[in-house]
Amino acid sequence: MSIDVRPFQPFDLPGMYRVCLLTGDSGRDATALYGDPDLLPHIYAGPYPAADPGLTFVAADERGVLGYIVATADTHAFDGWLEEHWWPSLRHRYPRPLAEDPGDGTKDWQCVAHIHRPGPPEPEALYARYPAHLHIDILPRGQGAGLGRRLMDALLTALCERGVRGLHLGVGAGNPGAHAFYLRLGFTEAERQEWGSVMVMDLTRRLGPTP
Structure with a gap:
């Protein structure tokens, strides 16, 4: 099976x-958790290529897209872009009352709550x-063949070309x-919380000397 890693196209x-969606439950299929299959991707996939398509890369085979990596070079600027260009239409489409838990085990309401209250900025x-x-997702048929590293290498090259520090x-x-995967790639764990871990990578050594 041939898998092509390439820049994003619309x-x-x-x-x-x-x-x-198919990887949205900690790497497992989240289809059963969402009545609206677009809600989760509206947060974690769609806005990145819309804001900066040069930092999105996809992996595709003869059956279509089986993985991707999305990123922003400047998280604070991206948060501002979301507030101005991305969240307003979604808040109209998914009004605030939909952020109440219906008690049926679905998680649409959590996404709606995030759309209306994205949370505090990073420290x-x-x-x-x-x-x-960044966010990276790969279907099971693309796992175990080095695809994650290929996607990450493409992104790291693009970030370093822009002089991004980390x-x-x-x-x-x-x-x-996923935690073990990132450690193998060279990330370190900066912080551990109840929900999981914040992991980081310093890119300054990749940037080379300043001319």
Whole structure:
């Protein structure tokens, strides 16, 4: 099976949304948890290529998109972009009353709550050293063949070309395989909380000497 890793193209977006949902439960299929299959990808996949398509890369085979990596080089600027350009239409589409737990085990309401209350910004110390952040998702058929590393290498090259100092990400406590994967790639654990871990990578050594 040949898998191509390449820069994002607009026609990739539906496939990315599908991958996001099929890996949205700590790497497992989250289809049963969402009545609206677009809600989770609206938060964790869609806005990144819309804001900065140059930091999105996809993996595709003959069956379509089977993985992707999305990122922003500047998390604080991205949060501002979301507030101005991304959240308003979603808040209209998913009004605040939908953020109440219906008690049926679905998680749509949590996504709606996030759309209306995205949460506090990253601590200034974390942002100063590791301003970029990323999300990566790969379907089971693409796992175990080095695809995650290929996607990460593509992103790291793009970030270093822009002179980005470092990046961070969150790993849920229910996904120990992802935690181990990031450690193998060279991330370190900066913080551990009840929900999971904040992991970071310093890119300054990759940037080389300043001319």
